[in-house]
Amino acid sequence: MDALVEVSGLTKRYGDTLAVDGVDLTVLPGEIYGFLGPNGAGKTTTLRILTGLIAPSSGSVRVLGGRPGEAGVLGRTGSMIESPAFYPYLSGLDNLRLLAEYAGVSRQRIDEVLELVDLADRAKDRFSTYSLGMKQRLGVAAALLKDPELVILDEPTNGLDPAGMRDMRRLIRDLGTGGRTVLLSSHLLGEVQQICDRVGIINAGRMVAEHNVDELRGEQELVVRATPREHAQRLLTRFGNVHQYDDTLRVQVDPAQAAEVNRTLVEAGIEVSELHMTERALEDIFFELTAELAPELSAEEKTDVG
Numbered sequence: 001m002d003a004l005v006e007v008s009g010l011t012k013r014y015g016d017t018l019a020v021d022g023v024d025l026t027v028l029p030g031e032i033y034g035f036l037g038p039n040g041a042g043k044t045t046t047l048r049i050l051t052g053l054i055a056p057s058s059g060s061v062r063v064l065g066g067r068p069g070e071a072g073v074l075g076r077t078g079s080m081i082e083s084p085a086f087y088p089y090l091s092g093l094d095n096l097r098l099l100a101e102y103a104g105v106s107r108q109r110i111d112e113v114l115e116l117v118d119l120a121d122r123a124k125d126r127f128s129t130y131s132l133g134m135k136q137r138l139g140v141a142a143a144l145l146k147d148p149e150l151v152i153l154d155e156p157t158n159g160l161d162p163a164g165m166r167d168m169r170r171l172i173r174d175l176g177t178g179g180r181t182v183l184l185s186s187h188l189l190g191e192v193q194q195i196c197d198r199v200g201i202i203n204a205g206r207m208v209a210e211h212n213v214d215e216l217r218g219e220q221e222l223v224v225r226a227t228p229r230e231h232a233q234r235l236l237t238r239f240g241n242v243h244q245y246d247d248t249l250r251v252q253v254d255p256a257q258a259a260e261v262n263r264t265l266v267e268a269g270i271e272v273s274e275l276h277m278t279e280r281a282l283e284d285i286f287f288e289l290t291a292e293l294a295p296e297l298s299a300e301e302k303t304d305v306g
């Protein structure tokens, strides 16, 4: 299966800031790919490069088999990078008409995209009267005008209230059905977990991991509440990686080992008040991955400071 987006060793430097530092990223046809990372991680910069808005400092980037920004590639890509810009005094419909004229898109397609983003009823109202959620949905409508194979959305739920976020999530999931490929960025783990098929995690300009969301969700760990905790923690390390979460210990073991873990603790005189398997939250995995990177980063920061 040929990748729609293939990024390898991508870097972008702004003066002394290395915003993107050797990113590798692959988006496959038909998937919803979540580009996840905290603020300032380099997501927007990467997406701007993919849409041809800015040039990379180095690395190779292929989008739909071509170079970003190439006419043939642009015609098959729809994007919403940062807040979409529209004329506030024009209606949503007229804003789309202007864009459609420029892109050579039919009136019928405008109606279709307005339906898709659930704005048909409010299409004739001025853009300035729209809620933030409606403004964002109009941005998605604009991205869909050319019926693109690839849709790139930068933080599409940013700033929305819970209802607006839910509508946007539904819309993106709908886009993903029917063969369209979506690449979206987000700093919200739960959101990526709910919408995406695969996730690439970026931190401080570097890709930390690229995973299938189902696989991540499927990972299980044993939750243990025991006293004294320190003693329990020492014994649990025999079974696997142990970390503390609130006042419980979490250990990555096979579910078949749970009984043995229990016996070991009880025989050592430890009081076990809770013991059950749970799915690991993407959030835990994310923090684990970014924490692993932290010592390396602080070493670099020290070098920078001199």
Ligand SMILES: Nc1ncnc2c1ncn2[C@@H]1O[C@H](COP(=O)(O)OP(=O)(O)OP(=O)(O)O)[C@@H](O)[C@H]1O
Binding pocket: 014, 017, 018, 019, 020, 037, 038, 039, 040, 041, 042, 043, 044, 045, 046, 187
């Ligand atoms: N035009 C620019 N000039 C200088 N530095 C920039 C520029 N754009 C981004 N940066 C810096 O590059 C780094 C990555 O920024 P970027 O906007 O790509 O991150 P992000 O992951 O999209 O975060 P956010 O969600 O906060 O936008 C940051 O340190 C940012 O300050």
